[in-house]
Every structure is written in C-alpha cells, then in structure tokens.
Amino acid sequence: MARLDTSRGYARGVQSAVYRAGISGTRPAVPSTFAGLEQGARRALSADAFAYLAGGAGAEHTMAANVEAFGRWQVIPRVLRDVAERDLSIDLLGRRRATPFVLAPLGVMELAHRDADVAVGRAAAALDVPYILSNQASRPMEEVVAAMGGGARWFQLYWSASDDLNASFLRRAEASGCEAIVITLDTHLLGWRTRDLDLAFLPFTRGQGIAQYTSDPVFADLVRERVKRGVSDAAAPAVKVNAKSVAAAVGMAREARRAGLVDGGLADALRSPLPRAAVETFLDVFADPSLTWDDIAKVREWTDLPVLLKGVLHPEDAERAVDAGMDGIVVSNHGGRQVDRSVPTISALPAIAERVAGRVPILLDSGVRGGADAVIALSLGATAVGLGRPYAYGLAIAGATGVSEVVRNAIAEFDLTLGLAGYTSPADLGPDALRPHPLVE
Structure with missing residues (x-):
C-alpha cells in the first residue's frame, strides 16, 4: 500500500x-x-x-x-x-x-x-x-x-x-x-493448554520457536556438552517412526544446520545427535x-x-x-x-x-x-x-x-x-x- x-x-x-x-x-x-x-x-x-x-x-x-x-x-x-x-x-x-x-x-x-x-x-x-x-x-x-x-x-x-x-x-x-x-x-x-494437549502438539519439541537458543554460542556449548556426556531423556517415550515424526526430525535438522550447530548437508544433520540434543537442552533450560x-x-x-x-x-x-x-x-x-x-x-x-x-x-x-x-x-x-x-x-x-x-x-x-x-x-x-x-x- x-x-x-x-x-x-x-x-x-x-x-x-x-x-x-x-x-x-x-x-x-x-x-x-x-x-x-x-x-x-x-x-x-x-x-x-x-x-x-x-x-x-x-x-x-x-x-x-x-x-x-x-x-x-x-x-x-x-x-x-x-x-x-x-x-x-x-x-x-x-x-x-x-x-x-x-x-x-x-x-x-x-x-x-x-x-x-x-x-x-x-x-x-x-x-x-x-x-x-x-x-x-x-x-x-x-x-x-x-x-x-x-x-x-x-x-x-x-x-x-x-x-x-x-x-x-x-x-x-x-x-x-x-x-x-x-x-x-x-x-x-x-500452562495447561488444552487445545495443544488434545492435539499432542508442542512446537518446541519439533525444534520450532527455539532460534534464539540454537543461534546462541552459550546454548551451543550446552548442547555439545550434552552430546559429549551422552545425556538423554530417559523418561521420554519412544518416538514412533511415521510421516509426522520424520517431518519433525527433518525440521530439527534444518534448524540445526541454519543455526550452524551442524556442518554439512541435511543428511549429515539427520545423522547427527545435535539437533535432537538441542531440543532436549532447550526443554531442560527454558524456565x-x-x-x-x-x-x-x-x-x-x-x-x-x-x-x-x-x-x-x-x-x-x-x-x-x-x-x-x-x-x-x-x-x-x-x-x-x-x-x-x-x-x-x-x-x-x-x-x-x-x-x-x-x-x-x-x-x-x-x-x-x-x-x-x-x-x-x-x-x-x-x-x-x-x-x-x-x-x-x-x-x-x-x-x-x-x-x-x-x-x-x-x-x-x-x-x-x-x-x-x-x-x-x-x-x-x-x-x-x-x-x-x-x-x-
């Protein structure tokens, strides 16, 4: 206009x-x-x-x-x-x-x-x-x-x-x-967000909405340290492999590449533990x-x-x-x-x-x-x-x-x-x- x-x-x-x-x-x-x-x-x-x-x-x-x-x-x-x-x-x-x-x-x-x-x-x-x-x-x-x-x-x-x-x-x-x-x-x-709970949808678990974190040098160090120590979320249920979980994995990998957490192409990011570690680290430190x-x-x-x-x-x-x-x-x-x-x-x-x-x-x-x-x-x-x-x-x-x-x-x-x-x-x-x-x- x-x-x-x-x-x-x-x-x-x-x-x-x-x-x-x-x-x-x-x-x-x-x-x-x-x-x-x-x-x-x-x-x-x-x-x-x-x-x-x-x-x-x-x-x-x-x-x-x-x-x-x-x-x-x-x-x-x-x-x-x-x-x-x-x-x-x-x-x-x-x-x-x-x-x-x-x-x-x-x-x-x-x-x-x-x-x-x-x-x-x-x-x-x-x-x-x-x-x-x-x-x-x-x-x-x-x-x-x-x-x-x-x-x-x-x-x-x-x-x-x-x-x-x-x-x-x-x-x-x-x-x-x-x-x-x-x-x-x-x-x-x-908060107890009922619409999201009914859909089992939280964007952060898919690597969405965490760009301030993945672009931060301190956060990147926390992620790499997590991978180095082999820390995982043992309480989390296993993720079923289907179209939605694959799309989520691809989204996390792309975000990690864009933020510089992972070098190489998308295939390299998908094989790397860093994208998932970034999400888990965020969930640990968010609040x-x-x-x-x-x-x-x-x-x-x-x-x-x-x-x-x-x-x-x-x-x-x-x-x-x-x-x-x-x-x-x-x-x-x-x-x-x-x-x-x-x-x-x-x-x-x-x-x-x-x-x-x-x-x-x-x-x-x-x-x-x-x-x-x-x-x-x-x-x-x-x-x-x-x-x-x-x-x-x-x-x-x-x-x-x-x-x-x-x-x-x-x-x-x-x-x-x-x-x-x-x-x-x-x-x-x-x-x-x-x-x-x-x-x-």
Whole structure:
C-alpha cells in the first residue's frame, strides 16, 4: 500500500487509501474485525498451528474474561471540541513514540507464516511501532534486526535456568540495538493448554520457536556438552517412526544446520545427535520455577538497558518492582494462556496504576483487539498497549502485509475514537473519559 497521507489525521489517511483503492476493486488484505481475522487465520493454518496461536489455558475462561472486561467500560464522547489536529505520540522510556502501540512478543511465528518474525519486524519498522522480539522466536534476533533497519526493538527474556545463557541473550540484545529488556515472569511453568494437549502438539519439541537458543554460542556449548556426556531423556517415550515424526526430525535438522550447530548437508544433520540434543537442552533450560525477586536483581549485572517486568497483575508486585528499580511494568496474563480463571488485565490495571502513581510506565496487553480498547486502557492508567493475537492472525492471512494492515487499522481506530470522543492526544485521556457499563457487573 502506498504511503498514507496523514496530514489531516491518521484515520482519515487510512480510510481514504482503502476507499480509493476500492474504486478499482482492490480490497484490504485482511479483515478489519478481530472475528474476521480469527476466521481467516483458521482457514489459512493447519489445525496444530491455529490451536497453538489461538488457544488458552484450561477452559479458556481467562481469554474470554480479557475481552469481556473491556466491555465493562464505555467511552463518554464530548462534543464541540476542536479535534481537527490530533497528536497520537507518547513519551515512553525516554523517547517520543509515534503512537501508544507496541507489538507484544509472540513466539513460534513460523506457525503463522514462513517469514515469521522477519515479516513482523518489517511491518513494525515501517509503521514506527516498537517490536518486542520474542525469546521464543523462529528467527534469530540478528536476522530480524537486519530486516528492521532503524525500527525500534526491545527484547523479551524468558528467564532460563542457565544464568550464562540469560547473560548471553542480553549481550546479543544490546549488540542488536534493542532499547529495553522485557522479562516475562508468568511462564516459569507451562500452562495447561488444552487445545495443544488434545492435539499432542508442542512446537518446541519439533525444534520450532527455539532460534534464539540454537543461534546462541552459550546454548551451543550446552548442547555439545550434552552430546559429549551422552545425556538423554530417559523418561521420554519412544518416538514412533511415521510421516509426522520424520517431518519433525527433518525440521530439527534444518534448524540445526541454519543455526550452524551442524556442518554439512541435511543428511549429515539427520545423522547427527545435535539437533535432537538441542531440543532436549532447550526443554531442560527454558524456565526456572525457583525464580524469585532476589534472582531478578542479577539482571542489572547483565545489562544497562531499561528493564520492564511482564506478567504483573497484583498492585503489591507492581510496587515491589518499582522499589527494586525496574523501569516499567507490563500488566499481562499472557493472553489467557497460562492461568485459567485469572484476573483480566484491564480489571487489574486501575489498582496497579494507582499504586505505581506515575513513577514508571505501565504497558498493558492481553485482550486488546483494536484502537477503542487502547482508548480504554490509556484512560485507566496505561502508558501504552501491546497488540498480540490480532497481528499473528494478520501474519497468517497475508504475511507482512497482513501484519501492517492489522497494526495500521488499530492505530487508525485509536485516532478516530480519540477524536470522536473529543480528545486530541493520549495525554488528555483519564478516568473521566469513561463510565462503567450500567448493564455489566
């Protein structure tokens, strides 16, 4: 799509581009509603891939609650205010950002599209939206950063059981020009993900979504040491040889070759113990359930970048994070993928915002479906909001173009909702812009 004319407002530029293209019969690459995106992704993806991207924990009550909780709030439009000129920018971590959106870290994007994280990075950079690179990426951070040019990027860290590996990830993030580190705290144990369990599908066991690991020198040493010691997973059942297991073996071998773990051709990689050892090593070191506040303090030894803690839902944890010198908080329940019956993020936000009292920025993700949701989140105390599943579905439907249109639409809807509500800047939003829905408790 040609560059938007946003001189009279971002939303107007988007609408004009869409409607003018429609004169010649060209329609958007992706639907403009979340329901449409989800339907399109379901059609585009395999059952395993869609279940992994769309699913949540348990009976998925938290996923539903994340969305329903936004419905407990209503915007109160104000009229006869001059909203002809609107500025969507915000201050975040010492920089002026074009919009209040960031792209939340999503893992295993190769399930959605072959270009995976690279496609997401390109779209984010083109729209001037910060992209939080996932620790569970399908492409190494260096490859994604090369495709992003000067686009803003942060790095998400899953705290590994290996401190040497954690430190290595952060060194690479700094070298890659990442502006901040986001430590995800709510995945120290893998949630009870019923869709994946029913399909017996976990992408990591197939070597998918571990590119940050296989491209890391510390992790490579751990893998080689494992092979040298002859360590195997004795508790794992024997794998049946069939079309699926062979495809998984080929996928692991290709990933090991691409990461440089194995020299030679694909046949050499298939004969090598290293690809399977890489998967087993990942499963061993991925998370540390014993992680505590004392451990988090180590991050200051590994990086000078700003550090945000992601997965905070209790005001006491938020206050402790600020007291511990963290630079920001991400109110998140992992999109409902970890704890069923968890508190919805937008419900947790007001108490956290009150406790933090503006001392550090607060980001919110989980349940954000578009620009109107962002208006609600910013009114209740968020500094910025993270988009997640919507852009993954856009990626599945139309690659980088799909991601771009999803994010563009969210920004445009935010701009339009802001103006129609009588405001010209995110800074103008506050609790008085909303009222509780009278029919929803």
